[in-house]
Amino acid sequence: MAGAELLIIAAPDLAEALERWRRHLGLERRVSPETLEAYDRDVDQFLRFLTGHFGEPPTIARLSEVRPADLRAFLARRRTEGVGARTLGRNLAGVRSLARFLERRDGLNAAPYRAVHAPKAGRSLPHPVAAAAARRLVDPAESLAAEAWIAARDAAVFALLYGCGLRIAEALSILRRDAPIAGARALRVTGKGGKTRIVPVLPIVGRAIEDYIARCPYALDADQPLFRGAKGGPLSPRLIQLAMERLRGALGLPDSATPHALRHAFATHLLGAGGDLRTIQELLGHASLSTTQIYTEVDSVRLLEVWQKTHPRA
Incomplete structure (x- = not known):
């Protein structure tokens, strides 16, 4: 699971906050295990990007310094990996979930995370069985x-x-x-x-x-x-x-x-x-x-x- 890997690419204060965030999602928000796993992957990908972007594992303070341009660069990187608009939207939703949690609990500046909008995905119709x-x-x-x-x-x-x-x-x-x-x-x-x-x-x-x-x-x-x-x-x-x-x-x-x-x-x-x-x-x-x-x-x-x-x- 991505959660075990996050300890490697996050500074100690952020790693501890990530565990609190997961408990919050699972116990208080009661999100499904599938959603929790997806958010874990989203945040894992984002933190890996920031580690390369800033040259070191990010701290909570570093996450407060993230600008909209950094978030757009992350989405652009994911786009070059062949990710579609729907997945990009979910990636951004996972990162925003963490940002909102850190804003309430650790004073993170989450304004840049709210300023970036996910690319619009074409609406695909369901395919029901006859x-x-x-x-x-x-x-x-x-x-x-x-x-x-x-x-x-x-x-x-x-x-x-x-x-x-x-x-x-x-x-x-x-x-x-x-x-x-x-x-x-x-x-x-x-x-x-x-x-x-x-x-x-x-x-x-x-x-x-x-x-x-x-x-x-x-x-x-x-x-x-x-x-x-x-x-x-x-x-x-x-x-x-x-x-x-x-x-x-x-x-x-x-x-x-x-x-x-x-x-x-x-x-x-x-x-x-x-x-x-x-x-x-x-x-x-x-x-x-x-x-x-x-x-x-x-x-x-x-x-x-x-x-x-x-x-x-x-």
Whole structure:
């Protein structure tokens, strides 16, 4: 992890402050482990740049002397490494997070960090899985898994992604006691930032989970993760991604057919069927409606494609 390397390229006072910043993000801000790891990489890259830029590992005082021109030079260096605008924006967000923390706790001058704006990234539309393909993905009979219980497990996870609009991490964090079975009509989900939401559960999703539980060869304790790997440990998101890669090859689906594309399909298909955008926002756990509004663009694109293919005057 980048955090261990940061001790080498930061002066002692900054190294100690970095550990406080990480604890703040993990315990107080409750950011996800993925976000914490990404911020670690961002700051690691920035401090490595400053070490070469200034000729020595930076201190907190040195970070206060950083000018907007220095930050732009860092972004320009990253650009020459082939990094796109979206990643540059995330790099800057990680560095700003540290600067804000040091401003509050150590008197850092964070004004230069606020003065620099990330380059605008082109807005890419989500690529949802088509409804027919989604139905095949949640069917254990289509699975390429060697064991029936693993086929049932993968189908149950896919059913949660498509039927409830969950993220992979949200689906895999469900405990056995919270499994939506026995006619349960709703599921409490803990999403990004530790925020909880209630999502409805379709009967077919509940049946998929019941089928997996019945076939799973391991004892599923109430306070342990519902989904297990082949050796009985918590199921890794990477295994679900690999299962999807194999399936999309067998079913002739494009590379955009990922587990997250099932969540996109959940939102897009709801919207196409007349779903309310604000309700879809709540179901997805988006903090901002603007994040959800991108699905209106997806639906508009699909409508235009249908019109062009079918309208006699198109």
